[in-house]
Every structure is written in C-alpha cells, then in structure tokens.
Amino acid sequence: MKPIRKYEIQIFKLNTGLHDFEFLLDDEFFELFDNDMISKGKLTANISLNKSETMIHTIFRIKGSIELECDRSLDLFDFPIDLERPFIYKLGNEHEELSDEVVVIPRDTQQLNVASIMFEFIGLEIPMKKLHPRFQEEDDDSEAEVLMIYSSEDDEENEDQENEESIDPRWASLKKLKK
16 A cells, blocks of 8 residues: 555545544655655644535644744754645536635546645645744844834824924925925
8 A cells, every 4th residue: 555545535435424534644644745845743634524416525624743944043843733724626527726725526536635735735834934933032023123113114204294284384385495
C-alpha cells in the first residue's frame, strides 16, 4: 500500500448522509510533498463528509503543530495550527476546478484523495513572516511604533488643513500676494 493511499476516502461505497473520517498527519505525510517549507509536524485531521446525490460537502478540521524555521534566527520552532475549512465536490461529467473551494469530479469517481487539499490548507496557515515565539513581542512593538508614526503625521496634515480653513479671508489674500 502506497503511503498516499492512506488519505483516500472510498466515496463510491458511502451511503447518502453524514460520515466522519480521521487522519494522522505526521512526518511521513509531509514527505509525500516536495516542499521545503514544511517537513515535520504532528496534526490530526477530522473530516465531516455529507454526501448527497449531486455533491459532497466536506469540512476539514485540522489541529496540531508543524515545525517551521524562524526567518530571523533560523531556529526551529513549533507553530500551532487550528483550522476549519469547507470544501465542496460537485458530481459532473469531467474534472474541473470552479473555485478554491469547489471542484467538479466525474460521477463515476470511486475515491477521493484528500492529502493534497489538507496540505494546501496547512500551507495557507503559515504566516508570511515566520518568527520564533521569543521574537513575537519585539515584532509587535515595532509594528505599534510604525503605526504611531503614521498616525501622528496624518494628524499634523489634518491640523494644517483645518488651520487653512479657519484663516480670515483677508489674511488669505495677503498669503496669495506673498507667493
């Protein structure tokens, strides 16, 4: 049995209605994908699948942690993952991707392999700036300082505009002469 087959759901045998599945996503799971960003982790994926005659509604709940490398110090750290995402499979004539959350699959499809979808959902949770938890507070402070600088500049511009509006028209005509 190939490791990728562990993440298949036999939908052809399922009756109409609600079904629950659970998968363990560990280092072996991440080895299936050629990706340098995630190589280790330990997560649990619970999938609620609601099968009807025309479509399959799924809700992916993935919880656990993955190992990331800090962009600042290059130290490894555990990054918590806790997500819940819907995904819809519509039954049709041929395979087609309608959107990020809706895919058309052929009606005679025997099984769904959910490995790549789970990997994508996990990948979307990774922040652009991967910082070790010990640097999180420092980064939050620097962002607050930047916001304060911008807000004080905006306030000064607003005050200048208000001062110009409240100037006596006689003084305004004198300012024109000055220019």
